[in-house]
Amino acid sequence: MLAAAPAIDVWQQYHIEMALKRTTVYLDENDLRDLKIAAARRGVSEAEIIREGVRHALLRNRVWDEPVNFPLVSSGDPTFASRTDEILKSMNAEPDTE
Template sequence: MALKRTNVYADDSDLALIKEAAARLGLSEAEIIREGIHRIALAHRVWDEPFVSDEETFDLGGPVGADEIRRAVTEGHEARERRNRGHAA
């Protein structure tokens, strides 16, 4: 991937958070900033065609109950917290 240099202005508090995250994760501050730019660019991307048409459905294997949803959300949150603390998921 070819990188291009650009300048941005950021709040001191945001830069402190970036510095902290970079140290915790063992990454450069630039890598944290690049990841943030990439994520926000993807979040605002407009697709030419819908991902799923109105006629398409997904088989999730039957009804999904509240307990299954709660467990999946809890497990996902715990895995993210472990990654954020620098531990393997």
């Protein structure tokens, strides 16, 4: 009979899969209080909110090595931009209202 593999805690498995590394973050009292409240309200760990915040900060501060080279297209119609709503309606499409 084979011995059963040792049970792995859900959090241990999460850390193994995510390859998370430990670090220390210093917060002032108000931010720490707000972090605890937000985590409790959402039912997630404080660390999860911090990881989410770090991901957002990294995206906001990302520096691209090379410019994005979107192709430029000319419609040949100098009035195209001013007639966008009209063109979309003729295609049975709704313009973005946001």
